[in-house]
Amino acid sequence: MNMSATARTGHLRARRVGSGSAREVAARAGLTARGVIYLLVGILALQIAFGDGKEQADRGGALAELSDKPFGAVLLWALGVGLVGMALWRLSEALFGSVGRDGHKPRKRLLAAVRCLFYAFVAYSVLSFAAGSGGGGSSDKQSKDVTARLLEVPAGQWLVGAAGAGIVVAGVWIAVQALRRSYHDKMKFGELSRRTRQLVDVTGVAGGLARGAVFAVVGAFAVKAAVDYEPDKAKGLDDALRSFADTPLGPWLLVCVAAGLVLFGVFSFALARWRRV
Helix, strand or coil: CHHHHHHHHHHHHHHHHHHHHHHHHHHHHHHHHHHHHHHHHHHHHHHHHCCCCCCCCCHHHHHHHHHCCCCHHHHHHHHHHHHHHHHHHHHHHHHHCCCCCCCCCHHHHHHHHHHHHHHHHHHHHHHHHHCCCHHHCCHHHHHHHHHHHHHHCCCHHHHHHHHHHHHHHHHHHHHHHHHHCHHHHHECHHHCCHHHHHHHHHHHHHHHHHHHHHHHHHHHHHHHHHHHCCHHHCCCHHHHHHHHCCCCCCHHHHHHHHHHHHHHHHHHHHHHHHECC
16 A cells, blocks of 8 residues: 555656656747747847848748758747747646746736747747748738728727737836846846856846837837727837837937847847746
């Protein structure tokens, strides 16, 4: 009887270890894939700021850039698989909770579920691109098409406006979380030197601020499209980034935001290496 109970305990422990290992692999692969996309988008945006940009500064442009590299097809499939891992990791957080304070509360689980759906869509678009279907076109065209369809349904203006406002709030929340360094309680900072911790903070704060700014601008354009009932005023990532160059600060604001996106890509790599999952 005791031997049977011990065997069952050992079997359950082994299953938990195996499940934890799979979750960790999925999380680290997903964070690495996200870092690659943000790094490429940031570089493309920098090229646009300096007048050399030929590709769209969005996910489609990043994938096109990657496909032109040696072993590009292999890299695209690896990126898609990594993003599938990201979606599965977020799904596990929605089902079983996450690390850090309040990781098992309903609010955290709901946020994880939303992230799961988002990364599942991103993974699908990347894998579609890798398979040769084009991944759905540019983010600008997708935004205008979705906005136009929504405006045609009953209460469409309210739906688009609410979605845009939600994206603005998400952008502000991302920026505030970056300033608060909320990622600290999820990092293995005990393994890092003081200088490395400082570098992680630079990439985390600057990258989070840039990412939040881009989200807020995309949401603001969606709200404007709803108020004016003009779907063409909705903007995807590429047009939103280009709009930074139309401010009184000119292309230098776009340079700062683009550099921030590059830093967020580097920050994602740091999370892939040192985040507790």
